[in-house]
Amino acid sequence: MYGINKQTTKEKIFILIAQIVYLIASYYLLFISHEKNYSSIGLFVALIITCLRLTAMMFIWLPRGIGWKEAIGNSTAFAIYFLGFPILTVMSNQESNMFLSIAGWVIFLVGSILNTASELLRKPFKDNPLNKGKLYIGGLFKYAIHINYFGDCLWVLGLALISNNFYSLLIPVGLFLLFVTSYIPNADTYLQNKYGEQFTAYKKDTKKLIPFIW
Secondary structure, eight states: OOSOOSOOHHHHHHHHHHHHHHHHHHHIIIIISSOOOHHHHHHHHHHHHHHHHHHHIIIIIOOOOOOHHHHHHHHHHHHIIIIIHHHHHHHOOSOOOHHHHHHHHHHHHHHHHHHHHHHHHHHHHHHOGGGTTOOOOOGGGGTOTTHHHHHHHHHHHHHHHHTTOGGGGHHHHHHHHHIIIIIHHHHHHHHHHHHTHHHHHHHHHSOSSSTTTO
8 A cells, every 4th residue: 555656557547447337337327227216316317427536636736656465455345335234224224305405415525625635735845856755744634634534434334325225334334433443553563663753743742543533
């Protein structure tokens, strides 16, 4: 996940193909095998936006190297989002809830913007050779060390609400626990080893994941 500077086109194409296959499957689930409603339409539109955003991040905005382990891991996670939420939407016996749908869209958009903007604001700093060996603590990262992960938690929570099924909430809860128990500790270890005292001082005065809270 870290320190891959070479081109990894095959891995990225693998992820893109996986997303396209998942989208086709989600379309079938939401519109062919099931009578469409506001929840299914809203969810499919949100999934398209997610696919376009993640693809732009991967190929255009932040074209960093991606190893096969990360490519397979990301594709597995996307399967949960692109297939899990549609399946749960189809299985829901509840009538579409306009309030939940609107709340879901707001949270989805805030999380998507937070995740993308935090990375894009950091990119000029990382691309500047004068900043080599320096830890970036500006932009949105001054509010939380892993503000980009917080954005991920939000947009996935938004998808859960849009899907209109109580059990959908298990997916963002699982993602949050994965970040807390695995991703964040691993990332902190990497940052500590790479930046030393810079990271020690940074984490002392900065929340870990959720701004102003934790």
